[in-house]
Amino acid sequence: xxxxxxxxxxxxxxxxxxxxxxxxxxxxxxxxxxxxxxxxxxxxxxxxxxxxxxxxxxxxxxxxxxxxxxxxxxxxxxxxxxxxxxxxxxxxxxxxxxxxxxxxxxxxxxxxxxxxxxxxxxxxxxxxxxxxxxxxxxxxxxxxxxxxxxxxxxxxxxxxxxxxxxxxxxxxxxxxxxxxxxxxxxxxxxxxxxxxxxxxxxxxxxxxxxxxxxxxxxxxxxxxxxxxxxxxxxxxxxxxxxxxxxxxxxxxxxxxxxxxxxxxxxxxxxxxxxxxxxxxxxxxxxxxxxxxxxxxxxxxxxxxxxxxxxxxxxxxxxxxxxxxxxxxxxxxxxxxxxxxxxxxxxxxxxxxxxxxxxxxxxxxxxxxxxxxxxxxxxxxxxxxxxxxxxxxxxxx
Numbered sequence: 001x002x003x004x005x006x007x008x009x010x011x012x013x014x015x016x017x018x019x020x021x022x023x024x025x026x027x028x029x030x031x032x033x034x035x036x037x038x039x040x041x042x043x044x045x046x047x048x049x050x051x052x053x054x055x056x057x058x059x060x061x062x063x064x065x066x067x068x069x070x071x072x073x074x075x076x077x078x079x080x081x082x083x084x085x086x087x088x089x090x091x092x093x094x095x096x097x098x099x100x101x102x103x104x105x106x107x108x109x110x111x112x113x114x115x116x117x118x119x120x121x122x123x124x125x126x127x128x129x130x131x132x133x134x135x136x137x138x139x140x141x142x143x144x145x146x147x148x149x150x151x152x153x154x155x156x157x158x159x160x161x162x163x164x165x166x167x168x169x170x171x172x173x174x175x176x177x178x179x180x181x182x183x184x185x186x187x188x189x190x191x192x193x194x195x196x197x198x199x200x201x202x203x204x205x206x207x208x209x210x211x212x213x214x215x216x217x218x219x220x221x222x223x224x225x226x227x228x229x230x231x232x233x234x235x236x237x238x239x240x241x242x243x244x245x246x247x248x249x250x251x252x253x254x255x256x257x258x259x260x261x262x263x264x265x266x267x268x269x270x271x272x273x274x275x276x277x278x279x280x281x282x283x284x285x286x287x288x289x290x291x292x293x294x295x296x297x298x299x300x301x302x303x304x305x306x307x308x309x310x311x312x313x314x315x316x317x318x319x320x321x322x323x324x325x326x327x328x329x330x331x332x333x334x335x336x337x338x339x340x341x342x343x344x345x346x347x348x349x350x351x352x353x354x355x356x357x358x359x360x361x362x363x364x365x366x367x368x369x370x371x372x373x374x375x376x377x378x379x380x381x382x383x384x385x386x387x388x389x390x391x392x393x394x395x396x
Contacts, residue, residue, distance in 0.1 A: 008383060009041045011079070013088035015068040018046045021250070021273060023300055024089065024111040027189055031087075034376030043083075045075050062145045069094055069152055076100045085383050087164070090114065094155035105387050108160035108182075112297030113170040114153040116318065118146070120224060120295045127336070128228055157182070162386045164379070166298040169318035185382050188322065189298045190370040191307055195276070199308040200364055202280035206357040209287045213349055214245040216286040216310070218279075218301035219293065221253035221261070226292030226315070229338050231263050233290065236342035241349050243267075249274055249282060250301075283308040288348050294335055296320055307367035309360035313344045326366055330359075 012028045020026045025046065032042045048054075050071035051064050072092050080102045086093065090108040097106060125131065133139065157163060157174065163184045165171050171184045191199075203209070215237070219225045237244050248270045251258055255270040262268060274282060283289075289305035289312040296319030303323060305312045314320035315335040316328075324331040333340040351359065 007040045008035075008085055008380065009083045010035060010043070010085045010087055010383075011076070011083040012042065012044045013072050013076075013086060013092045014044070014046050015065055015072075015089060015092050016046060017048050018044060020276060026300065027109070027111055028087070030190070030192070030372050031376050031379065033192075034372050035380065038376070038380070040380070045072055050075075059141070062142075066145060066148045066152075068092060073100055076102055084387060090160075090163075091149060091153035091156045094152040094159070096159050097161075105161050105383060105390060106159065107162045107164055107383070107386075108156050109164040110166060110170055110297060112295065112319075113165070113173060114150065115173060116170070116295050117224075118150060121146070124223055128223060131223075161390065162382070164382075167318045167322045169321070170297075183386075187375055187379060187382075188370055189300055189303065190372040190375045191300075191303060191367065192372050196307045196367060196371075198280045199283065199304060202284045203309045203360075204285045206360060207353050209285060209360075210349070210351070210353060210356055212245065212285050212287055213241050213243055214247060214286045215288050215290055215345060216247040216249065216283060216305065217290055217292075218249045218304065219251075219291070221248070221251035221258050224293060224295050226294065227258075227261050229292045229336065229341075230261070231265065232338040233292065233342045233345075234262065234265050234268075236339060237345050237349075240346045244349070245269070247271075247282070247286060249279075279304060280308065283310060286310055288313065288345050290341060290345060291315070291320060292338070292341055293317065293320070299323055303367055303370055306363040309364050311348045311356075311359050311363055313341055313348075315341070323366065323370075327362065 012032060014025050014028055016022055016025050018025050020029050028044065035042050047064060047068055050068050055061055069092055073095050076086065077100060080100065084104045085107060086102065086104065087107045087109055090110050091114065093106065157180050160182045163174060163182050165184055165186050166188060168186055171186050174180045174184055221227050234246060246268045248258060251270055251272055255272065258270045283305065289310040291299065291302050291312060291314035293315060294317060296317055299319040302312050302314055302320050313331050313333060314324060316332040317335055321332060330344065333344060
């Protein structure tokens, strides 16, 4: 296991398409770029590498998720001597290192702890009891998939040498489990300097932003991300600011679905997808960002909107809580309390221009602490330290 001149050979594994539009793969894509620029060798194994034949079937995709770990393990066995570090999504390698024939460092990375997501899924029926139940066969199938993925994740965290988590809530959750023996490292996500600067430079003047009275949301359209809360939020805000516009970006759901859930709300714009390079201009004339998500790993969308100078109000949950702690009293609200999150938005829309300008500067200052270049560098330092503790020569 030797690497030239202190460089590392890293294999990233993720059971999703290698697509920057998806939040989870984007973490590895950004890190790969930074590590490669620093002279390290990085390769990836994703779901389209394991299953090259395209599919649009949700059932087939779910089955591929279940089968993915065995194909990933086979790939590792064939290439075990080519890598010093495996950095994979928790659950993709539910096998011991001896079974993988691998002697390097195995890192399990969370992009949202599966335990927290499972807890939310159990709460969904209580929070929104009118959801369609679907067919019995479909419910049984999804329970099987969920159980299999849960077991893979539970096994995975017990075999990892190191767990990389995006927030302190996840660290505390796993620290309570005596069977999780690997150390837990908490590291945030970030933005590249170029992208952060582009978001800030595209911003309209504070006066123009306040004049527009435009509220934005970035994220997929789902119960987890607050889809059911938006109708109440919109009504409450428009009671004070009737002309407020709403912009929904990256919903992945068809616009007709979004509009139906919003119960015919007017003055709403929806973009199902967008390219990263479009985001600075899309956010330029927005006034406030809202993020009513119930479960998050980190919240890159929160970071992007802060970098654009947008006051960003989110539910007080793991991830956004970590980012918005410097403005806790103003930007964090109880999860599910639509009246409070709307009231905070109204307060900001009612600020004077100097007050808004000052708050916008504070938002950019928060975002400036989250740089991919530093995070990538710090991660490699942790990898080297862990390799050294394992006694491998690649840490020298």
